[in-house]
Amino acid sequence: MAKQERAIRTRQAIVEAAGAVFDEHGYTSTTIAMVLERSDVTKGALYFHFPSKEALAQAVLNEQVPFGIVPPQACKLQEIVDMTFVVGQRLLTSSLLRGSIRLAVDQEAPSRIDHGGPFRQWSERLEELLELARERGELLPTVQPRQTVELLVGCFSGIQLMSRALSGRADLGERLSVLWAHILPSIAVPGLLPALDTRADRGVRVLASPERVAS
Amino acid sequence: MAKQERAIRTRQAIVEAAGAVFDEHGYTSTTIAMVLERSDVTKGALYFHFPSKEALAQAVLNEQVPFGIVPPQACKLQEIVDMTFVVGQRLLTSSLLRGSIRLAVDQEAPSRIDHGGPFRQWSERLEELLELARERGELLPTVQPRQTVELLVGCFSGIQLMSRALSGRADLGERLSVLWAHILPSIAVPGLLPALDTRADRGVRVLASPERVAS
Numbered sequence: 001m002a003k004q005e006r007a008i009r010t011r012q013a014i015v016e017a018a019g020a021v022f023d024e025h026g027y028t029s030t031t032i033a034m035v036l037e038r039s040d041v042t043k044g045a046l047y048f049h050f051p052s053k054e055a056l057a058q059a060v061l062n063e064q065v066p067f068g069i070v071p072p073q074a075c076k077l078q079e080i081v082d083m084t085f086v087v088g089q090r091l092l093t094s095s096l097l098r099g100s101i102r103l104a105v106d107q108e109a110p111s112r113i114d115h116g117g118p119f120r121q122w123s124e125r126l127e128e129l130l131e132l133a134r135e136r137g138e139l140l141p142t143v144q145p146r147q148t149v150e151l152l153v154g155c156f157s158g159i160q161l162m163s164r165a166l167s168g169r170a171d172l173g174e175r176l177s178v179l180w181a182h183i184l185p186s187i188a189v190p191g192l193l194p195a196l197d198t199r200a201d202r203g204v205r206v207l208a209s210p211e212r213v214a215s
Numbered sequence: 216m217a218k219q220e221r222a223i224r225t226r227q228a229i230v231e232a233a234g235a236v237f238d239e240h241g242y243t244s245t246t247i248a249m250v251l252e253r254s255d256v257t258k259g260a261l262y263f264h265f266p267s268k269e270a271l272a273q274a275v276l277n278e279q280v281p282f283g284i285v286p287p288q289a290c291k292l293q294e295i296v297d298m299t300f301v302v303g304q305r306l307l308t309s310s311l312l313r314g315s316i317r318l319a320v321d322q323e324a325p326s327r328i329d330h331g332g333p334f335r336q337w338s339e340r341l342e343e344l345l346e347l348a349r350e351r352g353e354l355l356p357t358v359q360p361r362q363t364v365e366l367l368v369g370c371f372s373g374i375q376l377m378s379r380a381l382s383g384r385a386d387l388g389e390r391l392s393v394l395w396a397h398i399l400p401s402i403a404v405p406g407l408l409p410a411l412d413t414r415a416d417r418g419v420r421v422l423a424s425p426e427r428v429a430s
Contacts, residue, residue: 026323028243105376106321108241116380147393150377154390158373161320162365165331175369178362182401 011049014039015063018056019096026102027057027109057103057113064100064118065125070206076133077188080126081180081198082206084156088172089203091160105161122153143187155179173200226264229254230278233271234311241317242272242324272318272328279315279333280340285421291348292403295341296395296413297421299371303387304418306375320376337368358402370394388415 017039021030032053036046050056067090070082090097103109104118126149133139159179163172180198188196232254236245247268251261265271282305285297305312318324319333341364348354374394378387395413403411 026243026321028241028323102322104380106241106323107317108243108321108323119377119380148397151374151390151393151397154374154377155370155394156373157376158371159366159369161372161376162334162369165319165334175365178366179370182363182366183397185401186397 007049010041010045014041014046014049014056015059016096018050019060019063019094019099021099022057022060022103023095023099026106027053027113032056054110054113057109058117060096060100061103061113061115061117062121063096064104065121067094067097068122068125071209075138075192075195076129076136077138077184077192078196080129080133080152081184081196082202083126083129084152084176084180085173085203086206087156087203088160088169088176089207091169091172101157101160105157119150119153119157122156123149126152138188138192140187140189148187152183155183173203176200177202222264225256225260229256229261229264229271230274231311233265234275234278234309234314236314237272237275237318238310238314241321242268242328247271269325269328272324273332275311275315276318276329276332277336278311279319280336282309282312283337283340286424290353290407290410291344291351292353292399292407293411295344295348295367296399296411297417298341298344299367299391299395300388300418301421302371302418303375303384303391304422306384306387316372316375320372334365334368334372337371338364341367353403353407355402355404363402367398370398388418391415392417 014035018030018035021034021038025034030053032046035056036043039046050059068083068087070079070086073079073082087097091101100118103113104115109115123146127145130139130143130145130149134143134145139145156176156179159175160169160172163169163175177198177200180196184193184196184198229250233245233250236249236253240249245268247261250271251258254261265274283298283302285294285301288294288297302312306316315333318328319330324330338361342360345354345358345360345364349358349360354360371391371394374390375384375387378384378390392413392415395411399408399411399413
C-alpha cells in the first residue's frame with residue numbers, strides 16, 4: 001500500500017471513530033482519548049491529521065454529503081427523492097452519519113464550529129440536481145430552486161429529528177413519504193407525478209439495487 | 216396575594232429562569248445553582264417545586280405549546296398558519312421557548328427525559344385545529360389530519376434549526392412562508408388559497424393586532 005493511500009485510510013478510520021463517539025456522547029463529553037481508543041490508530045497519527053477536538057468535529061461535519069450518493073436516474077426529481085430516502089436509510093446503519101447530524105443539530109458544539117456547513121453543502125448539491133431537473137422540463141415554472149432545496153434540507157432535518165425522538169428513526173421512511181406527497185405537487189409538472197416512486201421503503205430498494213453506487 | 220397565587224408565580228419564575236439557562240448552556244452544563252441565581256427565589260422554594268435538574272428540564276419542555284396561542288380566526292387553516300409564524304416570532308424574544316426547543320432537539324439531555332413530549336403536544340393541538348378545518352370544508356378530501364400535522368411539526372422543527380444555524384433565526388419568517396407556499400396546495404381547497412395570509416411578517420402582524428391573546 002502506497003504511503004499516501006495508507007494516510008487516507010488512517011484519516012478515514014479516525015473520522016469514522018470520531019463520528020461514532022460524537023454520536024454516542026455529543027461534543028462536550030467527547031475526548032480525543034475516546035476517539036483514539038475507538039479508532040485503533042496511534043496518538044501521533046491522530047494528532048498529525050487532527051490537532052484538536054474541534055478539527056475532528058469539523059471533519060465529521062464535512063462527511064455528510066457523500067452519504068447522499070445515489071445511482072443516477074433519467075428523472076432528476078426521482079434522484080432527489082432517492083437522496084432523501086437513502087440518507088434516511090443510512091442513518092440507521094452509519095454512526096458517522098448520525099454523529100455528523102448530531103453535531104450539526106446540537107447547540108452544544110462551540111460556535112467556532114460551522115454548524116451551518118452541512119445545511120449549505122446539502123443545499124448546493126440539491127440545487128445542482130434541481131437545475132438539471134428544470135433543464136429537462138420536470139419542474140413547474142413557479143419553482144425557485146434555491147428556495148425549494150433549502151426547504152427540503154430544513155424539512156428533512158426536522159423530520160429525522162422527530163422520527164428519532166418518537167420512534168428511534170424506525171418510521172423515518174414513512175415520514176419522508178408523507179413529505180413528498182405534500183410537496184411534489186408544488187414542484188413537479190403534473191404528468192411526472194404518477195411515475196415518481198416515493199414509497200416508504202424506497203431507500204431500502206435503492207440501496208439493494210445492483211447498480212447502486214458504493215459509499 | 217393569596218398563597219396559591221404566589222406559589223404559581225414562584226414556579227413560573229423558576230421555569231422562566233431554567234429555560235433561559237438551558238437555552239444558553241444546554242442540559243449538561245446547567246446546574247441548579249445557575250437557575251437559582253437567575254430566578255431570584257430561595258433554594259427551599261426551588262427544591263419544593265423541582266426536586267432535580269431533570270424535573271426542571273421536564274417542566275421547561277412542557278411549556279412550549281402555550282407559545283402557540285393565537286387569536287381565533289374564522290378560517291382554521293389561517294389559525295394553524297398563524298401558530299407557526301407566531302411561534303417563530305416568539306423564538307426571537309423568549310429564552311424560555313428557545314430553551315425548551317433546545318432541550319427537545321439536543322440529544323445531550325438524558326433519555327429519561329421525554330424528548331418526544333413537545334412533538335406529541337404540538338401534534339395534538341394542531342390536529343384539533345385541522346379537524347375543525349375539515350368540518351368547515353377547508354380541506355381537500357385527501358388530507359389525513361394526523362399525517363399532515365406531524366409533517367408540519369417535523370418541518371417546523373428543522374426549518375427553525377436551519378434558520379438558527381444560517382442566520383440566527385433572522386430569516387425564519389421567510390422560510391415559513393416558503394414552507395406554506397409549497398404545502399398549502401396539498402391541504403386546502405383551491406378556493407381558499409388566495410385568502411390565506413402566509414407572508415413572512417405574518418407573525419409580527421398577528422402579535423401586534425389589538426385582539427391578540429396574551430401569553
